[in-house]
Amino acid sequence: GEGLTGDVDGDGAGDRVTLRVDEARPARCRYLLLVELSAGISISTPVRPLAWPGTDPEVLLLAEIDGRPGLEPVVALSPLAVYRPGALFTVRDGELARMRLERTQTPELFPFYDEFPAGVDCGREPGTIVVTLGTLAEGGSDDSHWDITRLLYRAGGIRFEPVRDERFRVAVGPEAGRRWPEVRGKPFLSCPGRVG
16 A cells, blocks of 8 residues: 555654555465654564455554554554454554553454444543444344443553443434444544544
């Protein structure tokens, strides 16, 4: 891909971020996230594709997400599927590290979009994010309501630790999208320094 340019390591200069693909390699090690730092140094980490069809990862954006200097590369892992999760990376000690959501079933996946309300965005305080997840309501005799959980996380190193959660039941339809912008399919939309 063409890549994105932004200050990933926090030194004030632009760095180039690309996702390289080697079709000759096995799928599990075919994709490589590469950051070419302004100092002439390159750092990289493999990006494992998901285990279902239509999962060609791509660099989606850069944004200030963890509250520390430098933008985080965000990779869409399944850009053409109904359920669209992604991965979030950050520079730590001169290397690219994959960030994690603690206390979830899939800690390395951030929900970008789903057929049910789901998404992620920055919170009000630097270094916080909001993760919203929805399912069909339990115990309903029809499919007219969603059960939605909104979780607030705070960054700590390469992990996001849960701070609090809120639970809602809303009618199936546009209400969730009107109330919570993160479920509209644009991850990390309100994060500062967004590129892409």
